Amino acid sequence: MIRPRRFPVLPWHRGFLLMLPSIRKHAAVAFRHLKPEAREEAIQEVVCNALRTYVRLVQLKKVDLAYPTVLARYSVAQVKDGRKVGGKLNVHDVSSDYAQREKRFNVQRLDQFDSKEEAWLEAFIEDKRSGPAEIATSKIDFTAWLKSLRYRIRRIAKVLATGEKTSIAAKKFHVSAGRISQLRKELAQSWNDFRRETDPAA
DSSP: OOOOOOOOOOTTHHHHHHHHHHHHHHHHHHTTTSOHHHHHHHHHHHHHHHHHHHHHHHHTTOGGGOOHHHHHHHHHHHHHTTOOTTOOOOTTOTTOHHHHHHHTOOOOOSSEEETTTTEEEOSOOOOTTSOHHHHHHHHHHHHHHHHTSOHHHHHHHHHHHTTOOHHHHHHHHTSOHHHHHHHHHHHHHHHHHHHHHHOTTO
16 A cells, blocks of 8 residues: 655744745735636735745745735735746747736637526537637637627527537527528528638638
């Protein structure tokens, strides 16, 4: 039987854990404008930054200077400046907040969360015959096409895009299976027409 490895609990752990709720609360307020996923990531970065600072104060025997509010403020400022624990500032990394801020661009997700369907949706399944650029272009076009549809039809299109069965989609939207089949054909034709308008060579 393999026993889990036990690590020693250092004396200062308890002190930091007592401050952790206050640090997380301060970070949550500071990043309340972000979307849930980005906000949680930012909060975790603040916690990591605060821990690193706290450990340094312990090493310098200045732990009496460690207050949760001060640690939180400093760590939030570090995270907003793009300074992550364990990483260097890289202006050439497109996923880096620092690079996005310095070069004045932002990165958007190609998938999206539909709060009504409560599911992550990918517009396309990646095809081995298509390159990354083609896939990215198609996803962007697909999002634009969805926005051109009426609200109810757009909801149905999103569900069908996940590969949902006709019978299940029909039950979900309280229509007949025949109507869903008809909509599949109409949506396919609409998508093809949209692609020809945006790219005649498509």
